[in-house]
Amino acid sequence: MLNAKSLILLAGIVFQLSACASPQFKDYEVPAPTAEFNAENRSAAEELLARPYPLTVGDKVEVRVYRAPDLSGDHRIDGDGSISLPLIGEVPAAGLSPSDLARNLEYRYGQRYLENPSINVQVTETVRREFSVEGAVRRPGMFTSQPTLTLLDAVALAGGADPETATRKVVVLRRSGGESYVAGFDLTQMQLGQQPNPFVRPGDVVILEGSGPGLDTLDFVRFVPILALFTRL
Template sequence: MHEMIRRGICLRAVILLAAVAASFGGVPGCAQPTIQEREYDAPQQFLLGPEDVVEIAVWKNLELTKTLAIRPDGAISMPIIGEVQAAGLTTDALAQRVTERLKPFIANPSVSVSVKDLNSYAVFVVGEVTKPGKYQLKSYATVLQAISLAGGFTDFAKKNKMQVVRLKSNGDQKLREIHIPVRYDDVVAGRIESGNMILLSGDTVVVP
């Protein structure tokens, strides 16, 4: 009888220990939860913008090889061909545009474009963060990285009511403002499809 009681107590202790261990991530030797992976739509190529400094190299033509800053209106100015719109283009696209403009003046021009100084990528964080403001960066940042750069949330932040405000072109020289809701708890838990989205230049993270 005593042996049966002792075995019953031991069985209950084992069951209780297993339940406690499971609540803290499982018992030793058991399979652990797999790490969730998420894919993001990262920009394929960097788009040039105002204040970026580019080198336009024209093969065998030192007079046309220039290092230029893109003006606030998005254009650069080159000898012979004059004004060339550069903002919103990749380096390859700008090289192709300059090439086409040079063809009436130079036989078979060969043009390459490289970025010498990146200044145009900036995001904004406003509202209930420690250090709201403009953040000029040298590489793409995500929502969580932008919040970190801004010193994190204040005690009054409504983290699950954040928004990313983005300006998009309608193709008619007008901009359309869109608001993308971002719930902090869902982002860190990986519960939403958009996840920790990558910010585009000019995006504003609003923390009410």
């Protein structure tokens, strides 16, 4: 188990990577999840795997209300983080996933205007948001995130794993809710459907483990366990 100083240093990696496409690292050991983490925080960690990134100001969404075309349409999230809809007016959208927004709209329309409404929300345009891919890939760098872009998609965007230097491990560093998280995945198991293939969020740092020239500065990833589960740092 790490001491407090080491954990603080590791948490800072997320910010260093987000600011620079070719960051420098020292060796840090990442602890495995504790029993307390598994018992109390597993549902929140699994949510980080399953959900696309939240909506934000400037995103454009398509709202489709089943059997109510007059209530359907395209809406851009304004500076206050809301969209304006017929009958119910301003509705908060920023910070929600598309499915959460859809459930909120069903509740609001169902209160006064529709009986058992069925609503679908899809993102049609997003503001520019980036993530980085580093390590043993052919083209490391910064890439533009999309709502349903997965971890395997991110590796492909970076040219795929370098066959001469890459191992099967890929690590994701993430900031969420003011906290830092890390997760390790096995590329082969994801490709076979034996591990989750999580969505990549803006600000994520994806690192493929490898050995060879220029990869020694990323050596800390070998300490991250392959649990396919985000662990809070």
